[in-house]
Amino acid sequence: MDYFGMEKLESDPRQNKPPPLLSTWSNEDKLRWLQSIGRHILEVYIKKGTSFLETNEMEEMDNQSSQMQACYNAAEKVYMCECSKSYKTLGHFKRHLQSIHNWTFSQEGETTTCTKDGVAEARASFMKCSLILRDTYDAYQMADGNRIFRNAKFEMLLADAFHHTKYRLWLWRFLAYENALLSPRQAFEYKWNCCSNTNGGIGRNVPNDLLVEMNVNAIKQKLRSQGANVTYNSARVIAVSSQVQDDIKQNIIRQCGSHFGSARPPVSKVMDIALIIQEAEKGQLMKTILGREGVFANFVDPFQRVVPTAFHKWISAQKQRAKFELI
Numbered sequence: 001m002d003y004f005g006m007e008k009l010e011s012d013p014r015q016n017k018p019p020p021l022l023s024t025w026s027n028e029d030k031l032r033w034l035q036s037i038g039r040h041i042l043e044v045y046i047k048k049g050t051s052f053l054e055t056n057e058m059e060e061m062d063n064q065s066s067q068m069q070a071c072y073n074a075a076e077k078v079y080m081c082e083c084s085k086s087y088k089t090l091g092h093f094k095r096h097l098q099s100i101h102n103w104t105f106s107q108e109g110e111t112t113t114c115t116k117d118g119v120a121e122a123r124a125s126f127m128k129c130s131l132i133l134r135d136t137y138d139a140y141q142m143a144d145g146n147r148i149f150r151n152a153k154f155e156m157l158l159a160d161a162f163h164h165t166k167y168r169l170w171l172w173r174f175l176a177y178e179n180a181l182l183s184p185r186q187a188f189e190y191k192w193n194c195c196s197n198t199n200g201g202i203g204r205n206v207p208n209d210l211l212v213e214m215n216v217n218a219i220k221q222k223l224r225s226q227g228a229n230v231t232y233n234s235a236r237v238i239a240v241s242s243q244v245q246d247d248i249k250q251n252i253i254r255q256c257g258s259h260f261g262s263a264r265p266p267v268s269k270v271m272d273i274a275l276i277i278q279e280a281e282k283g284q285l286m287k288t289i290l291g292r293e294g295v296f297a298n299f300v301d302p303f304q305r306v307v308p309t310a311f312h313k314w315i316s317a318q319k320q321r322a323k324f325e326l327i
Helices: 027-046 057-070 090-100 118-142 145-161 165-181 184-191 208-229 232-256 270-282 308-326
Strands: 078-080 195-197 205-207
Touching (some): 027 118, 057 308, 118 145, 145 165, 145 308, 165 184, 165 308, 195 208, 205 208
Antiparallel strands (some): 195 205
């Protein structure tokens, strides 16, 4: 609305209007026009400041780490420099590279202070995380392996920013299986079999872990219905046939166009969205005003919470661990 200068959701754009002959354009031209709008919205409303994601800092640290590992002599267990000096510890070797060879290493805790708009930072961060969530949800529904693995990189950064160690490790393994650990054929199967479609149709896929949880709940419900009559054989039959029975039931319901029980009609959120947008416009949340003070004055974007040096150190340790596990 702010980009098009619209007062309401149903009003016509007053600025950045669509071309008058847009309907006569080819699909490629329409796509380029939409992409230009998306890039502008991304730059103005979502991207605030420069994070390490847009720099080569991680790549430089990775190159430095690879070069130092290449200097390690496993037989003598020392780091051999090109100037014929050797060091037993990595710390002493790094100090030698800094003082003699003018290497520059990133330091933890390097922060820059500048005047910012806390409200705009919070708005941009919310939109950024919302887009990742919405795109990931849609990617799983459509079983789009490319988007699932692409968004997993951002999710791993968010898990690191909020110190969710378990999810960070799982996401790293998730990416490592596809990029390095599995063979090309296995990686392709792993990438494009992250979801399952139980009832058929486009956009009805669910993640495999959610499908397992649904099956477990269905099995538990049928086991409880047997009460004291449950046996090992009956539990085995239920576990094997529960998903098939549920699929047959859902297909019959869909083909007959009937449903069981009663349900409330879906609640329309259009009015709520309109009110939220109006309040956001009144508070000038879509504007960037440097130095604006407010309740989000001390807000820090989640991606800015990631410490590149610590994150790179953790990834390097995981690579080393995976290397030993594969031997």
